[in-house]
Amino acid sequence: MPAFEYVALDTGGKRSRGYLNADSEIAARRELRRRNLAPLKVGRAGDKRAQSAGANLAVFQTRGLSRRDLMIFTRQLASLIEAGIPVEEALGLLSRQAETPVLRRVLSSARSRVQEGGRLAEALGDHPHSFPAVYRAMVSAGESAGGLGRVLNRLADYLEKADVIRRKIQAALIYPSALAVVAVAVVSALLVFIVPRIAEQFEGTGVSLPLPTRILIGLSGFLQTYGLLLLAGVGVAVILGILLLRTEAAKSQRDRLLRKLPLIGSWIRDMEAARFARTMAILVQSGAVLPDALRAAGRAAGNRAFAETVQSVLLDVETGTGLSDALRKSDWFPGLLVHMVAAGERSGALGDLFDRAAHQLEQDVDGRTSTAMNLLEPLIIITMGAIVTGIILSILLPILRLNTLALG
Structure with missing residues (x-):
C-alpha cells in the first residue's frame, strides 16, 4: 500500500503534517477527513511533486536521517x-x-x-x-549477490567504526580548541590593554628601547588602531572562503593542496586509502563486479583529488589493466595496499585481501590520529607560553636597562 505525505488543518485550525498509507490519493484524502482533518496538500511519499507542494513541506521533505x-x-x-x-x-x-x-x-x-x-x-x-551513493551501491551489490543481510551487517560495522573515530577526534579537539581560544584572547588583552600602559612609563626617559620592545609597542598600537578592522576583515575573508569552497573547482584545488602538505598530506593519503580498501572489501565480498565497486569507492572518497585518481584507475581497469598495476601508477595508494591487491588477484581472494589491508590501514590511521591529538594540547601550551614569555621579556628589557643606567 503506497505511503502519502500530507499537510492538513485540524478542527482547531492548527496545521499538521505527517504520512499515512492508502490505496490512492483520493483514499488518503478520505482517510484524513475521517480523522477530522482538512487536507491542504497530499502527495506520494518520495514524489518530487510532493516535495515542491509548499515551502513548509519542501523543508520537511529534504531533511535527511542523522x-x-x-x-x-x-x-x-x-x-x-x-x-x-x-x-x-x-x-x-x-x-x-x-x-x-x-x-x-x-x-x-x-x-x-x-x-x-x-x-x-x-x-x-x-x-x-x-x-549516500556508496551506501546504496553496497545495498545494490548485496541484493544482486543474494547476501543483503551480510552486506548490511558489514555496513553497520563500517558506520559504527567511522562514528567512533569521528567522536574520538571531536572529543580530543574540544580542550585544545578551547585552550587556543583562551590563548588568543589572553595575548590580545595583553597587547591592547596592558602593553600601552607599560609603554607610557618609558616615555620621556630618554632610554633607547630594545628592538623586541619597539616591535611589541608597534604591534600593540596597530591592534589598538586597526584591531576591529582586522577582525572584520578576517570575518569577511572566512565568509568569502566558505562561499568560494562551495564550487567544485575550488574544492578540488583545496584537496590537491592538502595532499601536498607535510604530515597532513600523508595522513590524508592513508585515511583515503583505508576508506577505499574498506569500501572495496565490502563490495567485492558482496559480489559486486570490479568496475561497479570502483565507481562506488570513488563516490565514497572524501577528497576530490583522490576521487579523480580512482576514476583514472577505473578507466585503466576497463581497458584491461590489472587492478594492482593501475593502483601502482598513483602515489595515493600505499605499497601495503598495492601488494595486498596483487596477492588477491593472484589467489582469487581479492575481497579478503582488501579486508586485511583495510584493517591494517585503519589501525595505522587511528594510531597516527591519536598521537597527533595527544601532541596538539602540549603544543598549544608551549606556543602560548613562548608568546607570553616573549611579551614579558620585551617589557623587562627596558626596565633592566633603566636600572643599569640608574646604578651607573
Whole structure:
C-alpha cells in the first residue's frame, strides 16, 4: 500500500503534517477527513511533486536521517533480514517502531516502493539526503549477490567504526580548541590593554628601547588602531572562503593542496586509502563486479583529488589493466595496499585481501590520529607560553636597562 505525505488543518485550525498509507490519493484524502482533518496538500511519499507542494513541506521533505538513525536502521534491518523476514515486512516493522518523524517518513516511502516491485537500493535512492551513493551501491551489490543481510551487517560495522573515530577526534579537539581560544584572547588583552600602559612609563626617559620592545609597542598600537578592522576583515575573508569552497573547482584545488602538505598530506593519503580498501572489501565480498565497486569507492572518497585518481584507475581497469598495476601508477595508494591487491588477484581472494589491508590501514590511521591529538594540547601550551614569555621579556628589557643606567 503506497505511503502519502500530507499537510492538513485540524478542527482547531492548527496545521499538521505527517504520512499515512492508502490505496490512492483520493483514499488518503478520505482517510484524513475521517480523522477530522482538512487536507491542504497530499502527495506520494518520495514524489518530487510532493516535495515542491509548499515551502513548509519542501523543508520537511529534504531533511535527511542523522548518523545515529542511519546506523541503528542499518543494524536493525540487517538483523531482521538475516532472521528471514522479507524486506517489505522488515521496513514496515522498523517504520512503526521509528523514534523520529523523519525516519518514519523515509522508511514508509521505501516500503511503498518495495511493495510496488522496486528493489531496496532503488527505494533508498529516492532519499539521497539520507542514504549516500556508496551506501546504496553496497545495498545494490548485496541484493544482486543474494547476501543483503551480510552486506548490511558489514555496513553497520563500517558506520559504527567511522562514528567512533569521528567522536574520538571531536572529543580530543574540544580542550585544545578551547585552550587556543583562551590563548588568543589572553595575548590580545595583553597587547591592547596592558602593553600601552607599560609603554607610557618609558616615555620621556630618554632610554633607547630594545628592538623586541619597539616591535611589541608597534604591534600593540596597530591592534589598538586597526584591531576591529582586522577582525572584520578576517570575518569577511572566512565568509568569502566558505562561499568560494562551495564550487567544485575550488574544492578540488583545496584537496590537491592538502595532499601536498607535510604530515597532513600523508595522513590524508592513508585515511583515503583505508576508506577505499574498506569500501572495496565490502563490495567485492558482496559480489559486486570490479568496475561497479570502483565507481562506488570513488563516490565514497572524501577528497576530490583522490576521487579523480580512482576514476583514472577505473578507466585503466576497463581497458584491461590489472587492478594492482593501475593502483601502482598513483602515489595515493600505499605499497601495503598495492601488494595486498596483487596477492588477491593472484589467489582469487581479492575481497579478503582488501579486508586485511583495510584493517591494517585503519589501525595505522587511528594510531597516527591519536598521537597527533595527544601532541596538539602540549603544543598549544608551549606556543602560548613562548608568546607570553616573549611579551614579558620585551617589557623587562627596558626596565633592566633603566636600572643599569640608574646604578651607573
